[in-house]
Ligand code: GDP
């Protein structure tokens with residue numbers, strides 16, 4: 001999506017005069033890209049009008065001040081698309097968002113279709129609050145599916161969370177009432193109720209949800225939405241909103257190939273914010289939701305903010321590289337430092353997904369292969385001289401025999417050395433785009 005939007009925006013700058021026809025063509029291309037990412041048709045229409053209006057009014061001003069400058073227009077369009085998408089994904093509900101407090105029994109109920117990720121997310125949320133000092137209990141109100149209680153029990157045991165459920169009681173309303181009462185009596189701070197998500201009929205499912213709600217009186221209801229369901233997100237979230245009036249959304253499977261546009265539609269259709277996102281099957285693959293991060297990822301800008309946060313929690317030597325990127329430079333040594341940092345950072349696919357242009361690399365090659373490949377790249381760079389490392393790769397272009405020397409020294413092939421040089425070249429091109437005055441980094445900072 002990001003690539004197509006960028007291509008559309010770039011087509012503007014290749015023209016000497018930016019007129020309404022060129023703008024319309026570009027807007028059309030952007031809208032097609034958004035539609036293909038599962039953003040709802042009506043929303044795309046609204047977005048198009050509001051982008052057009054904003055760009056037009058800014059253009060008027062611009063023209064009066066400095067004549068139409070294609071680069072300025074390009075930046076303006078990019079920023080407008082970004083802002084409008086952020087606006088869409090940031091719900092503005094009238095009531096204040098619920099936060100469980102210590103010292104009273106808060107009840108959170110999960111709803112959502114079978115397979116959306118309720119049981120998994122229940123445990124993730126329990127762990128999230130347990131780490132923040134709350135006493136949390138889990139209640140399994142899914143009596144519909146055989147094995148549901150076992151699944152919750154297994155998750156809870158692994159995470160050391162107290163749980164409640166029954167193998168024999170068929171009535172989910174009774175089980176949830178009993179479970180909540182038990183934990184309340186024991187003065188738990190937070191009680192999380194997992195529900196079923198399947199029934200012979202949708203009506204029965206919603207009726208059961210309402211009954212459980214009446215029995216446990218939740219302070220907060222969370223709807224779990226699978227990010228990969230695309231356009232269906234709007235209808236589904238609307239139906240659940242009517243039946244359960246949930247207060248926030250948990251968006252799961254954001255680690256997969258989900259285009260994420262459906263989530264925007266769900267938020268817009270229900271005016272309900274996304275509270276958390278699930279980014280994997282493990283209990284710790286759970287994050288609070290950030291609209292800017294989400295839109296950056298949707299547009300393929302790369303989750304620079306998230307990456308920086310993750311990096312700052314590790315003790316990595318990053319100062320030089322960050323300084324370099326800010327200056328628009330990226331040397332071979334920067335590449336080596338980054339590669340060895342990535343090795344320290346753990347799950348490669350996750351880190352790679354945060355770096356623009358790297359997510360495909362992570363998809364193409366498996367976790368194990370990527371680690372092996374990273375190691376090889378580091379060996380290669382370890383065989384370079386200090387001078388070569390601090391260069392932009394030009395010594396190798398000037399004197400190709402250096403490539404052979406490095407390949408020999410590192411026990412690799414010429415092709416592998418060339419791949420490293422190519423990688424550095426790509427990163428350098430990106431640094432050039434991001435760094436310096438007017439680069440993406442300074443623009444991103446302005447947006448925040
Ligand atoms: P439920 O039927 O709504 O309770 O859904 P489950 O919690 O049983 O999850 C269904 C499947 O989705 C399981 O295989 C989970 O491991 C998987 N799952 C849940 N959340 C995520 C996520 O954020 N990422 C990925 N990759 N898988 C998830």
Ligand code: MG
Pocket residue numbers: 118119120142148194195196
């Ligand atoms: Mg379940």
